[in-house]
Amino acid sequence: MSLLDQIDQIRSTFMEELYSISSSKDVERMRIHYFGKKGTIASLMRFLRDATPEDRPNLGKIINDTKEELSSHLENTQKRLLIQERQHRFAKEAIDVTLPAEPFRLGIEHPVQKVLQEVVAIFSSFGFSVGLAPDLDTEHYNFTGLNFAEDHPAKDMQDTFYFPKDYLLRTHTSNVQVHLMENQKPPMKIIAPGKCFRNETVSSRSHVFFHQIEGFYIDQNVCFTELLELMRAFWPKLFGTKVKVRFRPSYFPFVEPGLEVDIACTQCQSQGCKLCKYTGWLEVAGAGMIHPNVLDQAKIDSEVYQGYAFGIGVERIAMLLYGIEDIRTFSRNDPRVFEQVALKYSSVL
Numbered sequence: 001m002s003l004l005d006q007i008d009q010i011r012s013t014f015m016e017e018l019y020s021i022s023s024s025k026d027v028e029r030m031r032i033h034y035f036g037k038k039g040t041i042a043s044l045m046r047f048l049r050d051a052t053p054e055d056r057p058n059l060g061k062i063i064n065d066t067k068e069e070l071s072s073h074l075e076n077t078q079k080r081l082l083i084q085e086r087q088h089r090f091a092k093e094a095i096d097v098t099l100p101a102e103p104f105r106l107g108i109e110h111p112v113q114k115v116l117q118e119v120v121a122i123f124s125s126f127g128f129s130v131g132l133a134p135d136l137d138t139e140h141y142n143f144t145g146l147n148f149a150e151d152h153p154a155k156d157m158q159d160t161f162y163f164p165k166d167y168l169l170r171t172h173t174s175n176v177q178v179h180l181m182e183n184q185k186p187p188m189k190i191i192a193p194g195k196c197f198r199n200e201t202v203s204s205r206s207h208v209f210f211h212q213i214e215g216f217y218i219d220q221n222v223c224f225t226e227l228l229e230l231m232r233a234f235w236p237k238l239f240g241t242k243v244k245v246r247f248r249p250s251y252f253p254f255v256e257p258g259l260e261v262d263i264a265c266t267q268c269q270s271q272g273c274k275l276c277k278y279t280g281w282l283e284v285a286g287a288g289m290i291h292p293n294v295l296d297q298a299k300i301d302s303e304v305y306q307g308y309a310f311g312i313g314v315e316r317i318a319m320l321l322y323g324i325e326d327i328r329t330f331s332r333n334d335p336r337v338f339e340q341v342a343l344k345y346s347s348v349l
Ligand SMILES: [Zn+2]
Pocket: 265, 266, 267, 268, 269, 270, 271, 272, 273, 274, 275, 276, 277, 278, 280, 281
C-alpha cells in the first residue's frame, strides 16, 4: 500500500473515531494512539526509510501535513468537549433558587444575657450609664487601686489567674471603678456589666468564669441611705413582684461600711427550702460606701466626694429567675435547655 493510500485509511479511521468520542479523556487516548512515539503517524516514517533521497523531502512534507491536519481536528474536538463538560458540571452544581428553603431553628437568647440586659435597663432607668473595663487587666486596677492589702488572700494564685508582666484576668467587675475614677470627674453614676474569672474548682455552685454587674455612684453628699433605697427599689423591679430586702454588715476591702444584700427566698416565700438552705433568705449582692482610700488613690478628694458601690452576681440571679440548679448549665450552652427555660419562664423577663 502506498503512503497516500495508507494516509487515506488513517484519516478515515481517525475521523470516524473522532466523531464517536464523548469525553476529553478519549481525546487523550487518541492523542497517544495517533501521535505518540510509537503511534500511527510515527509508523509512517518507515516510508521515508525506504524512499529514494529525491522523494524523501516530499514524503516527509506529506506526513507532517497529515499530522498537523489531524492534530488540529483533535484540538478542536477537545475544546468542544471541555466546554460541554464544564457546562454539564455547572448545570449539576447550579442552585435552584426557586426551591423552598430548609427550615432552621432560631437561636434562643442566653439566660445570662437576658439578665444582664434587664439589670442594665433597670439601672439606666435610675439614671446610670454603662461603663466598661478590660477583662485582662493589671494588679493595680483589680486589687491595689481597690484598697486590697498586699497580703490579701484573694491575690493568691489559688484564686486568681495570673499572666506575665503583672497581668491577670479580673476577679470582679470592680476594676471598672478604678479605670473610670482615674479618667473621669465626679459626678459619676455607672453600671458596668462584664465577665469575671476565678481560679476555683468548677462545681454546680461555682465556676471559673461568670458575670457580674458593678454599679457605683460618686458625687458630693452621697449617703448610705441612698444605697439602701436603691437596693430596695431594684429587686422588686427585676423580679416583677414585691420582694423583701434585708441588709447584713459585711466586709469588702473597697467599701466602708460594707454590707450583703439578701432577698426573701423567691421559691419558698421565706418558709425555708433547699435553694435558700432553709434560711428563707438568698444572698444577691454585695455593697457599701466606697472606701476613702479608693477615692484618694484615684485622685478624687474623699473630703469632698463620697460614693456607694454594689456588685451583683449575674449567674446567681439567672439561676433564681429561671429555676436553674447547676451553674455549669450556662457554659454548656445547650440551646434545647435554654429553649425549655424560655418557654417555662417566658413571663418572668
Ligand atoms: Zn427558700
